[in-house]
Amino acid sequence: MTALAGAAAAQLPAAAAVQRPRFGAGLEGQRKADLGDGTYRNPIVPGDHPDPTILKDGADYYMTFSSFQSYPGAVIWHSTDLVNWAPIGPALHKPIGTVWAMDLVKHQGRFYLYIPTLQDDGSGIHVTWADNIRGPWSDPVDLKLPGCIDPGHAVGEDGKRYLFVNGIRRVQLADDGLSTVGELQPAYTPWRYPDDWVVEMFAPEGPKLFRRGAWFYLVSAVGGTSGPATSHMVTVARAKSIHGPWEHCPHNPVVRTQSADEPWWSRGHATVVEGPAGDWWMVYHGYEKGFRTLGRQTLLEPIEWTRDGWFRAKGGTLSAALPKPKGGVAGPAGQPLSDSFTGRQLGPQWSFFNPGANEMQRVRLDSQGLLLQAKGSTLADCSPLTCLVGDRSYEASVELQIEGDAQGGMSLYYDPRGFVGVGFTAMQMLTYQYSQEQQWMRTPITAKTVHLKLVNRENVVTFHHSADGRQWTQHPWQMEVSGFHHNVFGGFLSLKIGLFAAGRGQVRLRNFRYRGLLG
Structure with a gap:
């Protein structure tokens, strides 16, 4: 795999300090x-x-x-x-x-x-x-x-x-x-x-x-x-x-x-x-x-x-x-967002954005993970598989296996007018910023399997990629996403993590991992 020049696997510095109350840690640090x-x-x-x-x-x-x-x-x-x-x-x-x-x-x-x-x-x-x-x-x-x-x-x-x-x-x-x-x-x-x-x-x-x-x-x-x-x-x-x-x-x-x-x-x-x-x-x-x-x-x-x-x-x-309200019994709180994708069905944390009537036919789950049929031509029109997040700062990673002429990746997705992300074909890494692909940033990468990580620290986002899930290369573009909300785009939505498969072919998804970070 070709490394991006000058990039290093480093944590982003915490965004500047508005003093906020700390919350208890739930599932996966949420x-x-x-x-x-x-x-x-x-x-x-x-x-x-x-x-x-x-x-x-x-x-x-x-x-x-x-x-x-x-x-x-x-x-x-x-x-x-x-x-x-x-x-x-x-x-x-x-x-x-x-x-x-x-x-x-x-x-x-x-x-x-x-x-x-x-x-x-x-x-x-x-x-x-x-x-x-x-x-x-x-x-x-x-x-x-x-x-x-x-x-x-x-x-x-x-x-x-x-x-x-x-x-x-x-x-x-x-x-x-x-x-x-x-x-x-x-x-x-x-x-x-x-x-x-x-x-x-x-x-x-x-x-x-x-x-x-x-x-x-x-x-x-x-x-x-x-x-x-x-x-x-x-x-x-x-x-x-x-x-x-x-x-x-x-x-x-x-x-x-x-x-x-x-x-x-x-x-x-x-x-x-x-x-x-x-x-x-x-x-x-x-x-x-x-x-x-x-x-x-x-x-x-x-x-x-x-x-x-x-x-x-x-x-x-x-x-x-x-x-707290008096009486009652404390039960489970929240839901795990991490997913091996080896269950019989998608967990309740997952939903397709703006799906067609038969969208679930794109999904096949087995012991090897989630096989997602490609749709559309780009991140904007592929009905990504999304999950809600509730932390100000968090980290998410996934393993992608690209099959055919598909493009697979991970994004932060508001709607087709508002998103950032990184995608991979079998030959290239593609970068999405300002809600469109930045073709000048296309980077040759020869690998059908890639690990991709997203770190969001109080609306400052960095992507990392890896061949083995251990040695990470940081993407050179750190993205600021605080404007991706209803007052800018309408629609009453939020910025979700989105896993996507576009083009022709399919993408195998494995080992999605999420954890909240103290911001």
Whole structure:
């Protein structure tokens, strides 16, 4: 193998020093929320897990998040203490569009997942159901609600089922929850913030409903989910009837990032849930200060009920550790990202970006690893196999065996407009920067098997390659990727690790290894 001139296998210097709290070490060094001393620190699910919808089912809690253009998608997570979360598996296996903020509910013993999607002809809402949370889940049913997103399911005092959507509007559901009854109609005039607040846009969205005592509570978001750090917020209204009239909470917004100096930006899109011992909590998302590349991460905040029947948030800016919810039992936290690729199926950490209907036919797993059929002509259009990361700094490596006229490699991938990476053919190393291949950097390398390593230290990325996985050669181009996020590219996504196979032929993937680094 030809070494790159002047390169050495060296660790990057740590990026300069914003003092940040340290997190407990979870699987493979990934940060985890539970600090082991009766306290926790946010995020409870690190990395891009936005629009959390949470369901309490006896002593168990289940949660899922927007999965956008990734399939398998709508991965269900489980917890028994609201702090330690581990994935069960995906509820969606076939592409139905770009999946946004869902609602996970249980009604009369059956689980339902209401799924908003964006397709070429606009947005709408599907529903899938299962009698066991672990599946199998039904094929999605189109509710034929054009222009609707962010569903929130509720059962009224009349025993009827309703779906609230962005707007804030409402439509009645059939008793089986799989079709609508009547027309969509306005349900609530959202609370409006002062005109001089620095926000992205009004955008009332994310209605989530629950009943406590004599009141229905409607929790929603306004202000825009990105844009300025002070945009997103959590608002509350209540009514004695599901049909209203609704009154605004006098404490609105109950959560809002007040300043870009806070550790969590654009906090909003909340679901309220009762804890194991009867205390109450909010789960919502936010961007980590300086790390929009990680996407919107899942946050947990305690609330308290006031004498007048409203609630207040008690977590402040979430800059400090907080007491864990009382009761409950700590279970597994996170998931291993490392993968030998010798199992019977892909783990829940993996999903294809923007796959076709039969994308899984590209995959073959056996004792020799994962054989991935090439697709497209370049990193931009090959539907890479991606996994989410939640660490500010991390290292990942993989062994590649190139077959035919394929190109295989590893990248950090936002979408076809935003990525960096390194790829190999049987004869060359290719470099991707500024979301395109830099042909002037093509380097002759004769090797059908190569080890590739990526090191990301607080958005400064270096690639390394090796013939044997022991002696590494550093790529001469260190790449800064802090701009690969929604405020630049749109799409509400995050920067994921992507393994890819493009061109003609196939790529054998072995021994993917991941570990978080202290940054």
